[in-house]
Structure formats: structure tokens, C-alpha cells
Amino acid sequence: MAELKTCPVSGVAEVDFNSEDFLLNYKETYRSIHQSGCPFAHSTDGDFYGLAAHKDIVEACLKPKQWSSKFGPGLQYQPPETPGVLVTVDPPEHTFEARLVGKAFSKAYFESFIPGIRAFLNERIDSFIASGRCDIHKEISEPLPLWVIFTMFGKHIDQEGIASFRAGFLAGIGQMLQRQAPAVRPNTATHFLADHLEDMKRKLKTGEAQPEDNLLTKFITAEIDGRRLTDEKILGFCSFLLTAGSGTTTIMLSNLLYRLLEDRSRFERVAANRELIPVAIEECLRLDAPVQGLFRTNNEATEVGPLQMEADTKVMMLWAAGNLDPTVFKDPHKYDLDRDMGELRKHLAFGFGIHICRGAPLSRIEGQLFLEAIFDRLPNIQLDGPPRPELRVPVLQGIRELPVTWNV
Numbered sequence: 001m002a003e004l005k006t007c008p009v010s011g012v013a014e015v016d017f018n019s020e021d022f023l024l025n026y027k028e029t030y031r032s033i034h035q036s037g038c039p040f041a042h043s044t045d046g047d048f049y050g051l052a053a054h055k056d057i058v059e060a061c062l063k064p065k066q067w068s069s070k071f072g073p074g075l076q077y078q079p080p081e082t083p084g085v086l087v088t089v090d091p092p093e094h095t096f097e098a099r100l101v102g103k104a105f106s107k108a109y110f111e112s113f114i115p116g117i118r119a120f121l122n123e124r125i126d127s128f129i130a131s132g133r134c135d136i137h138k139e140i141s142e143p144l145p146l147w148v149i150f151t152m153f154g155k156h157i158d159q160e161g162i163a164s165f166r167a168g169f170l171a172g173i174g175q176m177l178q179r180q181a182p183a184v185r186p187n188t189a190t191h192f193l194a195d196h197l198e199d200m201k202r203k204l205k206t207g208e209a210q211p212e213d214n215l216l217t218k219f220i221t222a223e224i225d226g227r228r229l230t231d232e233k234i235l236g237f238c239s240f241l242l243t244a245g246s247g248t249t250t251i252m253l254s255n256l257l258y259r260l261l262e263d264r265s266r267f268e269r270v271a272a273n274r275e276l277i278p279v280a281i282e283e284c285l286r287l288d289a290p291v292q293g294l295f296r297t298n299n300e301a302t303e304v305g306p307l308q309m310e311a312d313t314k315v316m317m318l319w320a321a322g323n324l325d326p327t328v329f330k331d332p333h334k335y336d337l338d339r340d341m342g343e344l345r346k347h348l349a350f351g352f353g354i355h356i357c358r359g360a361p362l363s364r365i366e367g368q369l370f371l372e373a374i375f376d377r378l379p380n381i382q383l384d385g386p387p388r389p390e391l392r393v394p395v396l397q398g399i400r401e402l403p404v405t406w407n408v
């Protein structure tokens with residue numbers, strides 16, 4: 001066993017981020033950390049520290065030279081020779097990749113999915129509306145974000161395919177808070193994406209596909225400062241997007257509907273005043289950040305508050321805790337539809353700094369259209385029992401089953 005890099009520090013909360021107790025009560029842990037005036041955490045089992053104060057997280061994320069992503073966003077130290085993308089690289093490589101993704105992910109590009117998403121939602125609702133009840137997490141929150149990503153890749157996917165992809169990548173994300181995880185075996189998605197890439201390259205050559213057709217053809221033909229992407233990078237981008245863009249948005253969708261239904265007057269208010277949908281989404285992202293936190297490592301010995309860290313210590317940026325910081329958000333544990341948008345936009349659910357989420361506008365579109373479809377098609381929807389929490393993936397916080405019912 002390698003020597004530990006961290007140790008318990010007097011006054012700093014000891015947290016087992018993988019324990020069921022923490023996962024079921026993590027907001028209470030953050031409440032007491034903030035109240036203690038010492039907004040840090042230590043995990044003996046994981047051998048890492050956590051930053052819980054909004055200002056400390058923001059400061060660290062603004063200094064990528066000091067707080068590197070080179071060992072990856074999870075707890076394991078990704079070997080430097082492992083090819084990574086985006087959240088696993090620092091500038092200047094990150095600058096190149098971010099420009100490329102930024103170029104592909106324009107506002108107009110994301111908005112081009114609106115008619116397809118609406119049709120998908122209506123089709124899903126048609127398939128179960130007569131039954132009067134369903135697990136809406138399984139019926140909509142899981143398939144919608146995956147359908148969107150596969151559509152981006154230029155590929156049709158059915159419900160069965162969606163279920164098998166989810167099982168594969170959930171296993172991978174589920175290990176992000178394990179110090180030693182078994183080597184990730186190629187899953188269904190890895191083979192599928194490699195085959196699809198070959199197919200798109202062939203179609204581009206024969207003229208059956210055009211550079212603007214989908215994200216893969218865009219990546220294959222993209223060039224920035226005379227540099228093109230290798231196949232390895234393209235596959236890295238695609239599998240990252242598949243995981244980062246779907247698991248997170250799935251959780252957001254179910255959290256969002258749950259927040260409106262747990263107090264039905266919220267649901268009725270937003271349904272009658274649809275201009276409140278963006279606040280409902282943002283407040284849900286703040287209060288129920290889908291990603292608990294992600295890691296950086298310090299390039300040199302660093303001191304933050306009472307933490308003395310030697311170089312290359314894993315430190316978790318606790319987005320979910322920063323979002324509950326009472327010095328930034330008034331009454332932070334309350335879901336408040338009247339919260340000021342200026343205050344609300346400071347939330348860290350999409351990260352901060354150079355690695356900030358590039359898909360945030362897309363997930364907001366998905367949230368907006370999801371709620372609109374529910375308001376239009378299932379106006380008297382109610383909870384049908386308590387939601388079942390998602391405990392398999394400690395780095396993500398949310399719901400695994402959301403039973404709902406409505407009058408047919």
C-alpha cells in the first residue's frame with residue numbers, strides 16, 4: 001500500500017464519502033461543516049481532502065497551474081501515459097480541446113435539438129399515459145439524455161440499447177471515489193463508438209457523409225491551428241460526453257420534478273407561470289447538485305486553511321457543499337423559487353473556471369422541455385410514494401426511482 005498523503009486534522013470533519021449514511025444525509029454533513037467555521041473535509045479511507053467553502057473552490061479552480069487535472073477527475077491517480085481528454089488535461093492541451101468542443105457546441109447547435117427532444121418526450125409519454133402511473137425516472141429521465149447524445153453522434157438508439165449503455169458507464173462512474181479501482185474493461189459503448197467512428201470515416205471518404213452531419217464527422221474533419229484530432233482523442237471525447245452528459249442530466253431531470261412535486265403548490269405555480277422554469281431548474285441544480293465533487297491535484301506543496309498539503313495530493317472540489325455555503329446563498333437549504341437569479345447563477349453545479357461544463361445549455365434545454373411536456377400532458381401528476389435514492393454512484397447525488405401517478 002502506498003504511503004498516505006493526507007492525515008486527519010484537528011477541527012476538520014472526517015467524512016466517508018462512500019458510506020450510505022453520508023449519501024443519505026450529505027446535506028446535514030455540509031451544514032455542520034459550514035457551521036463549524038472550518039469548511040474542509042478529510043477522508044481517511046480515500047486519503048484526500050475536500051474544499052467546502054464556495055470561495056476556496058472558486059479560487060482553486062481559477063488556478064489550473066497550481067491545481068492540475070493531470071491525474072484525472074476521480075480519486076485514482078490516472079497514470080500520466082493514459083490518454084485523457086478535457087477534465088484530465090491542463091493547458092495548453094486543454095485550451096486546444098476546449099476550443100474544439102466550444103466550436104461544435106454553439107447555442108444554435110444545441111437549439112437544433114429542440115424539435116427532436118419534444119417529439120421524443122411526446123412519444124415516451126404516449127407509451128405509458130394510459131397506465132396512470134409509472135417510474136418517470138426510468139421512462140424519461142434515463143432515456144432522454146442518452147437519446148440526445150446518440151443523436152449528436154448521428155446514431156439511432158432504442159430503449160434496450162439505452163439500458164445496456166447505462167449499465168456500462170454507471171459501473172465506471174461508480175468507481176470514481178474508490179482509491180484503487182479495477183482496470184476499466186472496454187464496455188458496450190467503447191466497441192460501439194470505435195465501430196461508429198470507422199463507419200463515419202468511410203462515409204466521409206465516399207461522400208455518403210458530410211463534415212457538418214454530426215458530432216463525429218465534425219470532430220474527424222475539425223482543424224485548429226493546423227492540428228487535427230487523433231482517433232484516440234475523438235473516441236475519448238465521445239465516451240466522455242456519453243458519461244458526463246447523460247448520467248448528470250438524468251439526475252437533474254428527476255430531482256427537478258421531485259422538487260416541484262414534493263410541495264405541489266410549487267408545481268402549480270411554475271405550471272401557471274412558465275417564465276419561472278429557468279429559476280426552478282437553476283435552484284434545483286444549486287440545492288441538489290448532481291455531481292458531489294471532482295478532484296484536482298496540487299503541483300506543489302500548498303496550504304489552504306488548516307490543511308498542509310504535499311505536492312500531488314488529491315483534493316475534491318465539493319460543488320454540492322459550495323452550493324450550500326451560507327456566506328453566498330441565503331437560507332441555503334431551502335428550495336426557493338423567489339431566489340434572485342444573480343445569486344443563483346453563482347452555483348457550482350457545472351464546476352468553475354477553465355473546466356466549466358460545456359453542455360450546461362443543453363441540459364437546461366432538456367430540463368425546460370421536460371417540464372413543459374409534463375405540464376402539458378400530465379397536469380395532475382403526483383408523487384406515488386417516496387423516491388428511491390441512487391446510492392450506486394457516490395460521486396453523483398440523486399434519484400434512482402421516481403414513482404408518479406395521474407388521473408387517466
Ligand code: HEM
Nearest residue numbers: 086087245248249252290294349350351355357358359363
Ligand atoms: C445537469 C447536467 C450536468 C452537470 C451537473 C454537469 C456537471 C459538470 C461539471 C461539474 C463539470 C466540471 C468538471 C471539472 O471541473 O472537473 C463538467 C464538465 C463538462 N461537461 Fe458537464 N454536466 C452536465 C451536463 C453536460 C452535458 C449535457 C454535456 C454535453 C453533452 C456536458 C459536457 C461537459 C464537458 C465537455 C465538460 C468538460 C469541460 C472541460 O474540461 O473543459 N455536461 N460538467
